[in-house]
Structure formats: structure tokens, C-alpha cells
Amino acid sequence: SQQGEEDPQALSIQEGENATMNCSYKTSINNLQWYRQNSGRGLVHLILIRSNEREKHSGRLRVTLDTSKKSSSLLITASRAADTASYFCQYAGGTSYGKLTFGQGTILTVHP
Amino acid sequence: NAGVMQNPRHLVRRRGQEARLRCSPMKGHSHVYWYRQLPEEGLKFMVYLQKENIIDESGMPKERFSAEFPKEGPSILRIQQVVRGDSAAYFCASSPLQRSTDTQYFGPGTRLTVL
Numbered sequence: 529s530q531q532g533e534e535d536p537q538a539l540s541i542q543e544g545e546n547a548t549m550n551c552s553y554k555t556s557i558n559n560l561q562w563y564r565q566n567s568g569r570g571l572v573h574l575i576l577i578r579s580n581e582r583e584k585h586s587g588r589l590r591v592t593l594d595t596s597k598k599s600s601s602l603l604i605t606a607s608r609a610a611d612t613a614s615y616f617c618q619y620a621g622g623t624s625y626g627k628l629t630f631g632q633g634t635i636l637t638v639h640p
Numbered sequence: 641n642a643g644v645m646q647n648p649r650h651l652v653r654r655r656g657q658e659a660r661l662r663c664s665p666m667k668g669h670s671h672v673y674w675y676r677q678l679p680e681e682g683l684k685f686m687v688y689l690q691k692e693n694i695i696d697e698s699g700m701p702k703e704r705f706s707a708e709f710p711k712e713g714p715s716i717l718r719i720q721q722v723v724r725g726d727s728a729a730y731f732c733a734s735s736p737l738q739r740s741t742d743t744q745y746f747g748p749g750t751r752l753t754v755l
Contacts, residue, residue, distance in 0.1 A: 561743065570644075570731060571683075571746040616682060618744075630675070632682040 534617060534631035542639050547604045549634040551617030552597075560593055560619040562602050565633070571616065574602075609640045642667070644734050644747035645714075652753045659719040659726070661750045665734030672715045673744060674707060677729045689715060722754045 533552045541547055551560070559578045563571040577584045577593045577600065584591045590603040604611055617631040645664040653659050665672050670691050675683040685699040689709035700707065704722075709715040719726055729751050733744035 563746070570748040571733075573743050573745065576743055618683075629685065630683040 534615075534634050536634060537632065538635040538637070540637045540639065541607055543607060543609055545607055545638075547607050547611070547636055547638070549602045549615050549636070550599060551601070551619075551631045552599045553617075553619050553629070553631075554598065555619075555629075557595070557619045560591075560600050560617060562589075562591060562600075563616045563618060565614045565616065567613070574615075604636075607636075607638045609638050612636060612638050644669075644732055644745050646730075646732050646747035646750050648750060649748060650751050650753070652755060653722045654755050655723055656721050659722050659752055659754075661717040661719075661730050661732075661752070663715040663717070663732030663734075663747060665715070665732075666736075666745055669734035669736045669745070671735045672709050673733045673735075674715075674717050675731045675733065677731060677749075679728070683731065686717075719752075722752070724754045727752055727754045 535550050539547055557579055559576055561576045562574040564574055565571045575584055575586045575589055575591050577591050579595055582593055588605045591600060593600045600617055602615060614633045614635050616633045619629055644666055647662050651659055663672060672689045674686040676686055677683045687694065687700050687707045688696040689707060691709055692711050694707065704720045706718045707715065715732065717730060729749045731749045732747045735744045
């Protein structure tokens with residue numbers, strides 16, 4: 529299967545702590561994106577990182593990309609209860625119509 | 641600018657019936673993607689369409705499933721003779737540019753329950 533892998537599958541932390549989620553993939557990519565999905569809702573785009581970028585920030589989010597290891601991480605700093613959600617990485621392959629693949633997702637629970 | 645709209649939000653069908661799921665992309669977006677999310681699983685790509693064209697349907701089951709994106713109107717994902725295993729959330733996304741280079745914007749999903 530070409531599906532990406534995310535770890536951990538579930539993460540439970542206290543408010544104020546940092547949360548780190550990892551995504552590994554198997555193919556070459558053009559870009560990698562992270563999405564959030566609140567329970568029973570659609571996906572919300574968080575951040576896109578291109579294959580020639582190594583790190584990107586957006587508010588309390590920091591995404592890194594290591595193409596040599598075919599992995600990416602999403603760091604949420606100073607977590608809040610409202611960050612409780614599932615987080616998915618999605619990546620696009622090397623051709624214009626390359627396969628789009630989602631990771632299995634990490635379920636993050638932030639306790640107040 | 642309204643986001644991606646999907647309807648219905650919830651759909652209940654009995655085995656053997658047909659399910660039609662609709663997706664209206666964001667204004668100005670000509671690329672539509674359908675994904676399926678089974679309970680407790682991640683999203684799986686199904687099909688990628690542009691107006692009047694199916695670009696990639698490699699994720700679509702070979703039978704009973706079809707998709708279209710006509711020149712006018714929403715994109716339709718059609719499931720014929722539904723079975724219990726079709727119960728899932730179906731998400732539509734749209735983008736203005738080709739999929740490998742652009743962000744997709746997701747609709748709220750349609751939750752299909754097959755009794």
C-alpha cells in the first residue's frame with residue numbers, strides 16, 4: 529500500500545504542552561499538507577510545505593519536512609483543548625497527476 | 641465566497657437502493673476530488689474530475705460507483721445497489737489548480753448509512 533503512516537495513532541496531552549505528530553511516506557513528493565478534522569466534521573487545511581522547503585510556521589504550528597527520510601512532522605505548541613481533533617498529512621506525487629495520499633491520522637486529545 | 645458544499649449531509653439508504661451525493665465546488669474551482677472515510681480510518685482517494693472529464697478514477701471501486709462533473713451543476717458521486725460496506729463519510733474537495741500543486745478545500749462531507 530502506498531498509504532502514508534502517521535504516528536502516534538493517538539496522543540493525549542495536557543493543555544499548554546506541545547504535541548508532535550509524524551508522517552512518513554514512500555514516494556517522491558511535490559508537496560505535503562496537513563489537515564485537521566474535528567469529530568464528525570470535514571477537513572480543514574492547516575499548512576502546505578513544498579518539497580524544496582524544510583520548515584514552515586503558521587501561528588502555533590510548525591511543520592518540518594525531511595525528504596531524505598521521507599518524513600514530516602507537525603508540532604503544535606502551547607496546545608489548547610480546542611486543538612482536540614484528528615490530524616492528517618496528505619502528499620502529492622511527482623507528476624502533475626500524481627497520486628494523492630492521506631496518512632492514517634493522529635487523534636489528538638488535549639485535556640483542560 | 642461560500643466554501644465547498646455537499647448535500648445531503650446525512651443519507652440513509654437500504655441495501656440495493658441508489659445513493660447520490662452532490663458536491664458544489666468553491667466558486668472559480670474547476671477541480672473536484674472525492675474521498676471516502678470508513679469508520680475509524682483515514683481518507684482514501686476515490687476520483688479526481690475536472691469539468692466534463694474524469695482525470696483519475698483509480699480509487700473508485702470497479703462496480704456500482706460512478707462520478708461526474710458536468711459543465712453546469714454540481715459534481716455527483718453515484719453509488720448503485722448500495723451494500724452495508726458502503727456506509728462511510730464521503731468528502732468532496734475542490735481546488736482552482738491541478739491537484740499536485742495546490743491546496744484542496746474540503747466540504748463537510750456526506751455521511752451515508754446503509755441499513
